[in-house]
Amino acid sequence: MECDVLSRYMDLYLDGELAVQERVEVETHIRGCEGCRRFVTGESRFRAVLRQQMLAVRAPGSLRDQVTEKLKGHRRSSTPAWRPSIAYAAAVAGVAILGYLVIATYPKAQDPVAGAVAAHVASTGLEMSGDRDQVETFLRLHAPFSYRLPVADREGIRLVGARVTRLNGLPAVVYQYDAGGKMFSVAQYRIPEGAAEVQPRLDHQDGFTVATYPDRGLIQTLVGDLPDGEVSRIVPAAWTY
């Protein structure tokens, strides 16, 4: 592959739209060509900046309320035969456990998902980057609780860094992983004494897939731009219910 061919392939490469064969060709070229490497790295960093900045734009609270109201109104008016009933209560309870209503009704400060998404979006500020051994060395010194690496080693998934922080007032460790060029992060904290049991759940927020699941005394929230299927392969523990 020549440099000018790479220029044409770069968008498809970074967009994840290349077939394996072409991908390998691009990567081989990048390894051997410093000019192209700098080009691709620069472009990919710019995209990360763009994405991170733009994802911080969110729907105003008033809009969220208006939409919720409108939808409620529509449901009432279009379903005269259907009255709020036990079924309705059950549906709401079901959603509260499985999905977004929990975000809407949970006191914001205690919602583990909201914090984890923000942490993921801001995860450029890793305290340390390095391989598994380096991360472990760092965490042995700094982790605020007895941490456990959340994702088992496997092909195509690499631990690339971590930081110790607080999410929603709780001490937490945020791990960052590279899954074949796509970054995802896992926030981990200890389940507070006397806290309600955490149910595994899968959400989608801001284009991220968010999987929350308890694991032997710790809560983990995976946030990544990954399809659900891939998330379930990475953390089968989240799908044991």
Add this chain to the structure above:
Amino acid sequence: MGLWPIGGRAREATRFDREAMPHLDAAYRFALSMTRDAAEADDLVQETFLKALRSFESFQEGTNCKAWLFRILRNTWFNKLRNGAREVDSDDAMEAIQDAALAGWDDRAFYRAPDEASILRATRDELESALRSLPPDFREAVVMSDVEGLTYKEIADVMGTPIGTVMSRLYRGRRLMRRRLAKAMGIDEVEEEAGGEVVQLFAARSKGEGGHGM
């Protein structure tokens, strides 16, 4: 799932809450990028979600709900535009302008400069106005891909165009955006020439760096 027996209507409503509502922020961002106006974006999102709920049966489980919402949103917006007889730039005319603007442009030059002097330090305002400056079709494609992470196929479905068109809009849109961004940040040098604008980013620095090896 299915922890309780749930009636059909209620289940549909639950499914909508679970599938569509998490994309409210994304829908708002997309609406903003299309309308470039907060109040219009507000209206557009409300209308979109109402329509989406009404037609939720047509949503195919397992496909990208965000893309489905974007399609409804975009169609709704264009209907409004048509009713209000607002002007929309024609694609062909815009492409001609873009090609002229991109002529002689070397996009590798962006990343030759040290970080502090590059578009990597752009603020949100600068990024937003560079996006806003793009022709609508380019802007939409760039937002859907770079910000919202849709695949080419999903973007093609939203815009109702072949994948090749998506790729070319992305290619042009991205480069034009970076160029305008650099210009706004004062990190390129623009020279007016008889034939139009010729942009030379870090002209002096990049001399002699023309070849990239291999």
